[in-house]
């Protein structure tokens with residue numbers, strides 16, 4: 001009887017050990033967790049870089065026209081930034097929603113059909129602000145020079161040619 005009891009104990013201990021080892025193998029070891037962390041981070045970093053480079057090339061070669069990115073367009077962008085037009089306006093959806101979207105203002109003013117007319121109208125608009133019309137939101141007077149106004153219009157014209165895949169859906173923007 002005694003020896004039977006002892007061998008029963010041995011069997012029980014062995015069984016317990018096997019069970020423990022089985023559980024151990026299923027659990028994540030520290031090094032496996034580390035490998036997954038580094039491997040995963042590296043994998044997604046590579047994907048992020050590929051997508052970043054792809055977006056950059058798409059913007060440079062497909063959605064915008066670098067060959068028409070003149071000095072005056074760049075100067076116009078600086079005028080735009082110096083006077084914080086974005087504090088009231090949005091440009092291609094980015095910015096404030098107090099005043100009209102200006103990414104397509106060139107198209108709205110008929111610049112595609114009559115570029116000279118649109119240029120004159122846009123400059124005249126900026127010169128006569130604020131209108132003081134009761135009940136209308138007002139745009140301040142920035143006292144811009146002819147050169148600054150022309151640069152701004154060049155910037156707005158160039159921006160209107162960015163391929164936004166049809167956004168905004170209508171001219172009112």
Ligand code: HEC
Nearest residue numbers: 083084085087088098099100105136137138139140142152
């Ligand atoms: C304090 C707010 C404010 C700032 C800053 C501002 N605007 Fe405006 N802008 C307006 C408002 C309001 C209107 C619309 C007024 C109206 O329709 O009577 C407007 C209208 C315009 C329009 C005509 C849009 C259209 O569809 O008819 C142009 C162009 C324009 N702004 C250009 C600019 C430029 C360029 C700057 C920066 C130099 C600028 N705005 C800064 C408030 C602002």
